[in-house]
Amino acid sequence: MKIIACIKQVPDSEAKVKAEGGTISWGDAPLVINPFDEYAVEGALQQREAQSGSTVTALCIGPESAKEALKHALAMGADDAILVSDPGLNELDTVGAARVLAAAINKIGGVDMVVFGRQTLDSGSGLTAAQTARVLGWPLLGLAGQIKVDAGSVTVERVIEEGRQSVKSKLPAIISVVQSIGEPRYPSFMGIRKASKANIPVLALGDLGIGAPAPLITRSELLNPPARETTIEIISGASPAEIADKLADKLIAEKVL
Amino acid sequence: MKALVYIDHFKGEVQPASWEALGLAKSFGSASAVVFGSGVDAVAQAALEYGADEVLAADDPALLDFRAETYAATLATLASAHSPDLILFPTTTRTRELAAMSAVDLNSNVITDATGMEVSGDKVVATRPIYEAKLFEKVTCSSTPQFVTIRGRAFPKPEPQPGKSGTITKVEAMTDAITTVEGYSVADVGVSLNDAGVIVSGGRGVSNNPSLQPPAGLDDKQAEIWRAQQGFTLITELANTLGGAVGASRAAVDAGYIPYANQVGQTGKVVAPDLYIACGISGAIQHLAGIRSAKMVVAINKDADAPIFKVARYGVVGDLFQIVPALTEAFRKKLGK
Numbered sequence: 138m139k140i141i142a143c144i145k146q147v148p149d150s151e152a153k154v155k156a157e158g159g160t161i162s163w164g165d166a167p168l169v170i171n172p173f174d175e176y177a178v179e180g181a182l183q184q185r186e187a188q189s190g191s192t193v194t195a196l197c198i199g200p201e202s203a204k205e206a207l208k209h210a211l212a213m214g215a216d217d218a219i220l221v222s223d224p225g226l227n228e229l230d231t232v233g234a235a236r237v238l239a240a241a242i243n244k245i246g247g248v249d250m251v252v253f254g255r256q257t258l259d260s261g262s263g264l265t266a267a268q269t270a271r272v273l274g275w276p277l278l279g280l281a282g283q284i285k286v287d288a289g290s291v292t293v294e295r296v297i298e299e300g301r302q303s304v305k306s307k308l309p310a311i312i313s314v315v316q317s318i319g320e321p322r323y324p325s326f327m328g329i330r331k332a333s334k335a336n337i338p339v340l341a342l343g344d345l346g347i348g349a350p351a352p353l354i355t356r357s358e359l360l361n362p363p364a365r366e367t368t369i370e371i372i373s374g375a376s377p378a379e380i381a382d383k384l385a386d387k388l389i390a391e392k393v394l
Numbered sequence: 395m396k397a398l399v400y401i402d403h404f405k406g407e408v409q410p411a412s413w414e415a416l417g418l419a420k421s422f423g424s425a426s427a428v429v430f431g432s433g434v435d436a437v438a439q440a441a442l443e444y445g446a447d448e449v450l451a452a453d454d455p456a457l458l459d460f461r462a463e464t465y466a467a468t469l470a471t472l473a474s475a476h477s478p479d480l481i482l483f484p485t486t487t488r489t490r491e492l493a494a495m496s497a498v499d500l501n502s503n504v505i506t507d508a509t510g511m512e513v514s515g516d517k518v519v520a521t522r523p524i525y526e527a528k529l530f531e532k533v534t535c536s537s538t539p540q541f542v543t544i545r546g547r548a549f550p551k552p553e554p555q556p557g558k559s560g561t562i563t564k565v566e567a568m569t570d571a572i573t574t575v576e577g578y579s580v581a582d583v584g585v586s587l588n589d590a591g592v593i594v595s596g597g598r599g600v601s602n603n604p605s606l607q608p609p610a611g612l613d614d615k616q617a618e619i620w621r622a623q624q625g626f627t628l629i630t631e632l633a634n635t636l637g638g639a640v641g642a643s644r645a646a647v648d649a650g651y652i653p654y655a656n657q658v659g660q661t662g663k664v665v666a667p668d669l670y671i672a673c674g675i676s677g678a679i680q681h682l683a684g685i686r687s688a689k690m691v692v693a694i695n696k697d698a699d700a701p702i703f704k705v706a707r708y709g710v711v712g713d714l715f716q717i718v719p720a721l722t723e724a725f726r727k728k729l730g731k
Contacts, residue, residue: 153679154529155529163525232498232502258525258526261506261525261526262490264506267462267495268495271499276572276573277462277495278573297488298409298486298586299581301579301580302578303575304576307572353536353537354534355533355534356532357533358531360531360532361529362527362530362683362686367704367706369704369706369709370709372709372710373710377717378724380720381721381723381724384721385725387708388692389728393669393690394591
């Protein structure tokens with residue numbers, strides 16, 4: 138199988154993200170592979186192991202610096218990596234990203250399965266997998282906690298609010314994965330060495346034969362969340378029962394129950 | 395403004411934020427409820443009672459199971475015929491995919507997870523959290539129809555008017571499926587974090603009860619998880635007493651104490667309860683961002699310097715294994731349960 142894992146580079150989850158002068162600042166926090174996409178790489182590698190002769194290609198849209206995120210995927214074990222980078226892609230919404238990814242998937246050719254993380258840490262829309270599937274006309278198997286390929290078909294255990302749902306389609310298919318796919322493997326020493334030497338090809342819009350998609354969703358304002366104005370009242374007492382009694386009275390009086 | 399409001403349900407159980415979306419749409423103008431499935435008369439009737447001007451129902455055996463492709467094609471066809479300015483959805487696993495795909499079909503795009511919305515001309519401007527709710531952005535969609543999914547509990551839920559009647563119009567279902575649903579294993583998930591008025595959450599601290607003796611034969615990690623599960627039992631009892639949901643910090647989830655579905659504070663689980671009781675949670679930056687919309691936070695923690703106390707209205711510096719059961723007992727008495 139020819140498998141693609143789509144990834145994005147985002148500021149680290151620990152970053153103190155702030156709005157400063159209408160732009161987003163994350164201080165000196167590092168840019169990392171989107172944590173949800175590590176599960177996509179993990180899911181793709183599991184499928185490579187389950188089907189002999191398979192390969193995993195990590196695919197990313199981003200600036201030159203996003204090669205670091207692709208190197209993480211290579212260090213985890215991906216066979217190769219491709220960056221799509223173009224000045225025309227600076228303002229991209231999810232439909233735009235889906236059109237670019239679909240063009241890249243078509244350009245790569247012969248792809249059987251494309252794996253996405255459930256969403257990104259930055260915008261967090263969780264739309265791109267479904268939209269890429271729609272642009273390609275491929276089935277979407279969303280929010281998979283388990284993937285099983287058998288004779289040209291794929292069945293996933295989809296995790297929804299109400300429990301789990303088993304869904305099947307023919308390949309090629311687009312799959313988004315959730316955490317229960319399994320903890321992402323740590324990059325191996327050999328993997329890190331290989332990744333550091335990797336030559337990652339870069340595709341521009343011209344290589345994909347498409348123009349820059351105009352964003353349909355635009356931001357008019359960026360807001361820091363309002364500061365929580367609280368003065369804390371510490372409840373103390375001679376025994377847990379006395380503390381609990383006081384606290385319960387306070388909460389009933391606050392009408393938050 | 396003319397809006398379609400998609401009523402999301404699973405086997406007839408409606409996701410409550412659907413009604414919040416209906417109430418929001420009504421405040422902007424006309425609101426037609428859209429109901430898909432097989433045998434959905436009860437859902438359609440409920441939509442009328444919650445204030446829909448009319449219901450457009452695609453009721454077809456081929457729509458029994460949610461499948462993104464058939465539902466998206468049905469919605470896109472319906473929207474083309476009705477030309478709404480806006481299509482509103484509750485944010486759920488299904489609607490994210492449905493809105494994503496039908497927006498592609500109609501050359502539009504989706505604003506997800508809206509927590510605020512205002513009308514500006516013939517457009518809506520939506521406020522939504524980004525970067526795990528560390529920031530918010532105001533966004534608008536330049537194409538029509540605008541697709542917006544709203545966060546649960548971000549907008550008021552309308553009061554239903556029992557027995558209210560109205561027009562239910564059957565619309566055509568698009569049934570070209572490319573996926574098959576083979577079955578379900580429906581879990582007992584309790585009260586959903588997204589819709590909960592009260593959330594009681596546990597962190598790493600729930601495994602630190604020294605007075606518990608794990609059963610023989612467990613290794614250290616198993617013993618830690620066993621201890622944590624006893625701790626979450628106490629938390630669940632308090633949540634049940636208050637009719638609330640059980641949450642957890644990322645640290646507790648990463649340590650294997652409780653499933654990811656209970657995690658608060660990572661993207662996707664930004665919660666907005668009236669009351670959030672944090673037990674043994676220190677208050678990492680992602681967690682604090684995730685509970686920012688809680689109306690009131692109560693913190694119970696042994697460490698008086700834990701950052702969680704900075705956002706709490708009431709705090710108890712003490713042992714959660716003593717305080718939480720005492721609190722359950724106190725509420726049982728006072729609330730008559």
